[in-house]
Amino acid sequence: MSENLGKKILSLVGGQDNITNITHCATRLRMRLANSEIAHKNKAKIESLDGVISVVEKAGQFQVVIGPAVPQIYDQLIENTDLTSSENEHTAKEENTNWFLKLMDVIGGIFTPLLPLFAGSGVFRGLVLLATQLNWLSTSSSTYHILTVASTAVFYFLPIMLAVTAAEKFKCDKFVAAAIMGALIMPEFMKLMGSTGNGTVVHFFGIPLVLMTYTSTVVPAILATWCLSYLEKWLRSWIPTNLQLLFVPLISLFVMVPLTAGVFGPFGVYVGEGISNVINWLMNLNGWVAGALIGGVWNIFVIFGLQWAVNPVMINNISSLGYDYIVPLTCAANFGMAGATLGTFVRTKDKKNEGLFYLSAFINFLCRHYRTSDIRYWNPL
Structure with missing residues (x-):
């Protein structure tokens, strides 16, 4: 595969000035173009490139199907350019005209970076289970438990991982976002629920909070990070620049951890469970x-x-x-x-x-x- 495949694709789609947004999934480069006609005219040339499987034009995107090597080709394409996977102002204005495409783009941007980990962990978990079914591995052995935690850790710590990818999508501090969700799965927080479990009511400065279990959850991390992005922008707008390093993360943690625990967390959990119940009811x-x-x-x-x-x-x-x-x-x-x-x-x-x-x-x-x-x-x- 040519080392310059990324640059060849970049040239044929009209260069970096013609790309308003670029990202990739597990197998495809996904681009939004200012002038799609340029890339459309060169579609056959792009498909003929060694390493390109096909070209798909769907949902307002120009998609180049590469296969498993797409991360490397993506890095080649954006190297020495001003392109990133984040939208510029032009893209933001364009996507506001179609809320559905914008929603799909946001969800895709949050989950796409985790796909390789999901795939690797899933097959890893399958191999461990296959070994136990064939009696090659005892479920009471320490080896089994070590392999189990290695293959399922992604689900336990999923809120933290989603907080990081969501922060990249919503353009806020990903380490603060990770800390917010990490606080909610710490053993000290879990102890507050005692033997009651989900629905336990505690008080934060006299304000009642309904506690939930957040390990493996999806919606709370996305909602909390989305809210954090607005809080962070507001804090930076009035806190002096020389004080932002300390006070922006301090205030963000002070506000967002209890807010997520008392509002966004339970709401997200209940919404997620509601959607799951509806779909399972249909099944x-x-x-x-x-x-x-x-x-x-x-x-x-x-x-x-x-x-x-x-x-x-x-x-x-x-x-x-x-x-x-x-x-x-x-x-x-x-x-x-x-x-x-x-x-x-x-x-x-x-x-x-x-x-x-x-x-x-x-x-x-x-x-x-x-x-x-x-x-x-x-x-x-």
């Missing part, structure tokens, strides 16, 4: 129809980036219920893709992509088998 109402619908449209969701609206629900199901009904339904879509890529591998005469088709089919079969093998996390339909 229980008619599993066949729900399965056919979700499995049938899931790949279309992925093309348009709509899966980001469902992924938080699946993660919340796992954290609140211990299992999820949606993931097994998406397996049908992925097995379909695996079959299609395997068939293409058998019939293709394109040597350039032959290995990619085989690898894609193998990864789809492997990952879906491991993800569905743990009934404690993925409940069958």
